[in-house]
Amino acid sequence: GDSVTQTEGLVTLTEGLPVMLNCTYQTIYSNPFLFWYVQHLNESPRLLLKSFTDNKRTEHQGFHATLHKSSSSFHLQKSSAQLSDSALYYCALSEGDSNYQLIWGSGTKLIIKP
Amino acid sequence: EAAVTQSPRNKVAVTGGKVTLSCNQTNNHNNMYWYRQDTGHGLRLIHYSYGAGSTEKGDIPDGYKASRPSQENFSLILELATPSQTSVYFCASGDLHSAETLYFGSGTRLTVL
Numbered sequence: 653g654d655s656v657t658q659t660e661g662l663v664t665l666t667e668g669l670p671v672m673l674n675c676t677y678q679t680i681y682s683n684p685f686l687f688w689y690v691q692h693l694n695e696s697p698r699l700l701l702k703s704f705t706d707n708k709r710t711e712h713q714g715f716h717a718t719l720h721k722s723s724s725s726f727h728l729q730k731s732s733a734q735l736s737d738s739a740l741y742y743c744a745l746s747e748g749d750s751n752y753q754l755i756w757g758s759g760t761k762l763i764i765k766p
Numbered sequence: 767e768a769a770v771t772q773s774p775r776n777k778v779a780v781t782g783g784k785v786t787l788s789c790n791q792t793n794n795h796n797n798m799y800w801y802r803q804d805t806g807h808g809l810r811l812i813h814y815s816y817g818a819g820s821t822e823k824g825d826i827p828d829g830y831k832a833s834r835p836s837q838e839n840f841s842l843i844l845e846l847a848t849p850s851q852t853s854v855y856f857c858a859s860g861d862l863h864s865a866e867t868l869y870f871g872s873g874t875r876l877t878v879l
Contacts, residue, residue: 699867
């Protein structure tokens, strides 16, 4: 079945350094939708960005990601980490067909230190 | 902004007791979902619904029932609560036809003693 893999359970960075959170997926569908959700402490998850277009960069709130179907990847990046970026980040996949269910990765906890 | 409201925010229950978690959305979304979130497990889907009167089993439905009496309301029912059901529960709604952006409620922290 479909799956989403986030290899890092915890990423700790110093403020100002670049962020890259990995997300790879497996699906038999040719037109998946990929999402990044962010969850700050004691809050609920909210959509950060999403994409279904191959090789097109998607940006929101300083973060960006590019869906690469050739490598089944949708890594989340930011050029310079801020303390407020500390949160739990989920990558998720939708098959984009008649079954509009989300397949979730296990999440990456990002901690930004001063 | 889409609105999903959960109640209660916090709940303490006794083992064997019945617990009902409620969710209301004003977005007119067809799809609604119940997730639980535990450290080390991420978000796990318990039940979901495609519309009023429908409920479907998610990935971990055992020990839970769901009810969708209307477009707006979706409840999660624990008939016989157990300590293993201690968790944070999130309700979410989403539009079936728009790449499934989910809008989450604020969550319910359930403790079963």
